[in-house]
Amino acid sequence: xxxxxxxxxxxxxxxxxxxxxxxxxxxxxxxxxxxxxxxxxxxxxxxxxxxxxxxxxxxxxxxxxxxxxxxxxxxxxxxxxxxxxxxxxxxxxxxxxxxxxxxxxxxxxxxxxxxxxxxxxxxxxxxxxxxxxxxxxxxxxxxxxxxxxxxxxxxxxxxxxxxxxxxxxxxxxxxxxxxxxxxxxxxxxxxxxxxxxxxxxxxxxxxxxxxxxxxxxxxxxxxxxxxxxxxxxxxxxxxxxxxxxxxxxxxxxxxxxxxxxxxxxxxxxxxxxxxxxxxxxxxxxxxxxxxxxxxxxxxxxxxxxxxxxxxxxxxxxxxxxxxxxxxxxxxxxxxxxxxxxxxxxxxxxxxxxxxxxxxxxxxxxxxxxxxxxxxxxxxxxxxxxxxxxxxxxxxxxxxxxxxxxxxxxxxxxxxxxxxxxxxxxxxxxxxxxxxxxxxxxxxxxxxxxxxxxxxxxxxxxxxxxxxxxxxxxxxxxxxxxxxxxxxxxxxxxxxxxxxxxxxxxxxxxxxxxxxxxxxxxxxxxxxxxxxxxxxxxxxxxxxxxxxxxxxxxxxxxxxxxxxxxxxxxxxxxxxxxxxxxxxxxxxxxxxxxxxxxxxxxxxxxxxxxxxxxxxxxxxxxxxxxxxxxxxxxxxxxxxxxxxxxxxxxxxxxxxxxxxxxxxxxxxxxxxxxxxxxxxxxxxxxxxxxxxxxxxxxxxxxxxxxxxxxxxxxxxxxxxxxxxxxxxxxxxxxxxxxxxxxxxxxxxxxxxxxxxxxxxxxxxxxxxxxxxxxxxxxxxxxxxxxxxxxxxxxxxxxxxxxxxxxxxxxxxxxxxxxxxxxxxxxxxxxxxxxxxxxxxxxxxxxxxxxxxxxxxxxxxxxxxxxxxxxxxxxxxxxxxx
Numbered sequence: 007x008x009x010x011x012x013x014x015x016x017x018x019x020x021x022x023x024x025x026x027x028x029x030x031x032x033x034x035x036x037x038x039x040x041x042x043x044x045x046x047x048x049x050x051x052x053x054x055x056x057x058x059x060x061x062x063x064x065x066x067x068x069x070x071x072x073x074x075x076x077x078x079x080x081x082x083x084x085x086x087x088x089x090x091x092x093x094x095x096x097x098x099x100x101x102x103x104x105x106x107x108x109x110x111x112x113x114x115x116x117x118x119x120x121x122x123x124x125x126x127x128x129x130x131x132x133x134x135x136x137x138x139x140x141x142x143x144x145x146x147x148x149x150x151x152x153x154x155x156x157x158x159x160x161x162x163x164x165x166x167x168x169x170x171x172x173x174x175x176x177x178x179x180x181x182x183x184x185x186x187x188x189x190x191x192x193x194x195x196x197x198x199x200x201x202x203x204x205x206x207x208x209x210x211x212x213x214x215x216x217x218x219x220x221x222x223x224x225x226x227x228x229x230x231x232x233x234x235x236x237x238x239x240x241x242x243x244x245x246x247x248x249x250x251x252x253x254x255x256x257x258x259x260x261x262x263x264x265x266x267x268x269x270x271x272x273x274x275x276x277x278x279x280x281x282x283x284x285x286x287x288x289x290x291x292x293x294x295x296x297x298x299x300x301x302x303x304x305x306x307x308x309x310x311x312x313x314x315x316x317x318x319x320x321x322x323x324x325x326x327x328x329x330x331x332x333x334x335x336x337x338x339x340x341x342x343x344x345x346x347x348x349x350x351x352x353x354x355x356x357x358x359x360x361x362x363x364x365x366x367x368x369x370x371x372x373x374x375x376x377x378x379x380x381x382x383x384x385x386x387x388x389x390x391x392x393x394x395x396x397x398x399x400x401x402x403x404x405x406x407x408x409x410x411x412x413x414x415x416x417x418x419x420x421x422x423x424x425x426x427x428x429x430x431x432x433x434x435x436x437x438x439x440x441x442x443x444x445x446x447x448x449x450x451x452x453x454x455x456x457x458x459x460x461x462x463x464x465x466x467x468x469x470x471x472x473x474x475x476x477x478x479x480x481x482x483x484x485x486x487x488x489x490x491x492x493x494x495x496x497x498x499x500x501x502x503x504x505x506x507x508x509x510x511x512x513x514x515x516x517x518x519x520x521x522x523x524x525x526x527x528x529x530x531x532x533x534x535x536x537x538x539x540x541x542x543x544x545x546x547x548x549x550x551x552x553x554x555x556x557x558x559x560x561x562x563x564x565x566x567x568x569x570x571x572x573x574x575x576x577x578x579x580x581x582x583x584x585x586x587x588x589x590x591x592x593x594x595x596x597x598x599x600x601x602x603x604x605x606x607x608x609x610x611x612x613x614x615x616x617x618x619x620x621x622x623x624x625x626x627x628x629x630x631x632x633x634x635x636x637x638x639x640x641x642x643x644x645x646x647x648x649x650x651x652x653x654x655x656x657x658x659x660x661x662x663x664x665x666x667x668x669x670x671x672x673x674x675x676x677x678x679x680x681x682x683x684x685x686x687x688x689x690x691x692x693x694x695x696x697x698x699x700x701x702x703x704x705x706x707x708x709x710x711x712x713x714x715x716x717x718x719x720x721x722x723x724x725x726x727x728x729x730x731x732x733x734x735x736x737x738x739x740x741x742x743x744x745x746x747x748x749x750x751x752x753x754x755x756x757x758x759x760x761x762x763x764x765x766x767x768x769x770x771x772x773x774x775x776x777x778x779x780x781x782x783x784x785x786x787x788x789x790x791x792x793x794x795x796x797x798x799x800x801x802x803x804x805x806x807x808x809x810x811x812x813x814x815x816x817x818x819x820x821x822x823x824x825x826x827x828x829x830x831x832x833x834x835x836x837x838x839x840x841x842x843x844x845x846x847x848x849x850x851x852x853x854x855x856x857x858x859x860x861x862x863x864x865x866x867x868x869x870x871x872x873x874x875x876x877x878x879x880x881x882x883x884x885x886x
Contacts, residue, residue: 095225095241096283100248102221103214104290107252110195110206112298117146117199118394125382125392132383140377143200147373148366150196150456155365157189162455165190165212167558169246170268171566172215173239175802182219190216194457201394202376203448203466207253208459211264214249215242243269244279250522251284252291255307259522260284266516267555270569270799306528308396310403310503316494317531319487322479323538329475329501330508330539333468334546336445337512340464341551344449348561351453369454376447389440390425395466397422399506402469403527405499407480408433437474441467460554465510472505473498500532504539512543515553565804565820568827570795582794583787585826586808586816592617593629599641600767602634615807616778617814625807625814628782629773637776641766647754650762784809785818791826798823 250260380391448463476498
């Protein structure tokens, strides 16, 4: 016989001959039950909401514009429910960044125009011209450095290295705050308005991230999802794309560039967010330019007019390849030179100490040197010193040849390109001087403690180098390249585009600079030469130096994991056991509070492993340092001390009550002994220290007559009556835990407190109220360095424990992993073994004693009921 459960709200069960069975799938039942509960909950919420709405609508119905008000209230409710969605957030982010970018560009243009106005107005006096040319940028840079130092020192520099660290999961204090945003915007505007060779691309990534962080705090008022940490990381990733997109009006290149420079692993689900926000931001940015009548329509930022039918010949590809290879060496040299400047300044302790006291002196001196060398009537005439960065790019991207055979008198194009013309030097000399001078000037200027980036200066230098190669090709082939009877002249502007993308890609280690130049110029005709040059430049630079952002991370010692350099195959043979720290600080389950205190004093680790015992070293979990400190603080807290005094007082009172009871039994009185015994019992439950609280009852209790029992027991009528009334009208102290804290006085002396604390330290630690991570990330000793690096980068780990069949044998942190990757592992705390050492010693790892120890560990592990991840046979197979 079989019976079927008839309850519709339960999982259908059929009783069969043997065990019975469920006639409905558990997953389907769970979904239906969840849907039913959700429907009931929604129905209840709608019912209660309708009651509230009816009460609100009754008031509106009595007025004249009731329908309008009802409609507005419903629209308000709808907007509040929808405003927390992603697309609203991304639109607001793109709009804000477009407005900020356009306003900053407008202010920067006004500052540069003011400098040119002062320079041109004093053309009859060279000394005053020089004074105005030099003083103007010095004042702006000094103000920028001082303003940033006072408001928010975190605003100094690019911002991409810090965002790369934040997106990895590291929290940088006060880096995404409102005051940092204000300091970054104002400081960057003044720094770029000074005319120094600085960029805005890196700082704009930081500015966009701050906008996203501040906007998330605002949007959290409408939806709690924006308080989630993972959600904020996703929005910061989209903000990085917006920063590049609105800076160059290049949404596609901006998204790809932000992914390359800020993310090791990128979540594809964030792809649409980056493109949506960057596209909207770039669109608004160019629309504002049209609205301000800077442009006639939405066009590229540096529009070029290259030939489309025959942009280049195949015979020119070797020249483009040379540009890529040379740019790779140049990019590596730029990063090395920039890092050396910082290292030299730090090593000179006397100079460094002096400049730390006079913080504004260093930026002022650097600005004075650069402004002096770029003074147009002086040395600046050999390097087009009067042109701004934007004007320089416009002239370098021009598709007309500046000279035939390199002779200056045959200058073909006039306008702002005349700045490259010198009566006693040809175009090649001017371009070479420009490249060399701007190279070290840009590297030096990026060390100034102001908000600045390095992308645009390097981009301009690369464009000048490409132009130099293009002009050389035009000089070598004055009649152009012959193909099929047609003559096509060399286009030097195309070489400038290739050089700009190649050098910028070499310095930043990115391929997306090729896409950025296509969007900047509005033409894709040179896609093949650009891609060839950028890939070759990356191949050369990555084998020589880290990217400029990774170099700054090393300079600032930010907690970030460097990339595994290719070309060093020996790093792939290093295992975790070669680099792990074997001297481990750990917490034992049966430890005492004194052991915890000693452990916290000798280490500064934020997480400590919890093991079964010092002999077995079986890893049970991980505990945060703050949790351990809380355990100690609670053990020595004043509340526990007051509980101790209360317990001590109650013990003494019980002893007094027993003595009073003996006295009462021996005395014969005419009064009711039951009442006397009850009063004595109540007296015994209170401390003598409460006499002070009974003083207000004194006048009302003076009429109570005394008795022989009072004299015999040693207590007066005042005390007994007060206790009796208190027992009748007051609440039992056990019902109010806070009552005794005020009745018991903390009259312990310092020596008594120290003695009490010593006793507390000798007690065993209770971990029941402590948050323990039962499954911290673990590695086995055979894990390769490459796999370890991948897991640390993918999961954002800061440390990992190394275990062998559950036994803790070491720990690997970012520090050890970074040293192993950089090839500078020392013997201090890290035992570095030669490559393939683990493989050579594998024959000795499967000895009989080790096997016996392994079985012992497994027996202990079974008794602890810990989850198994592998079997002993698997371990033996690995050892062989």
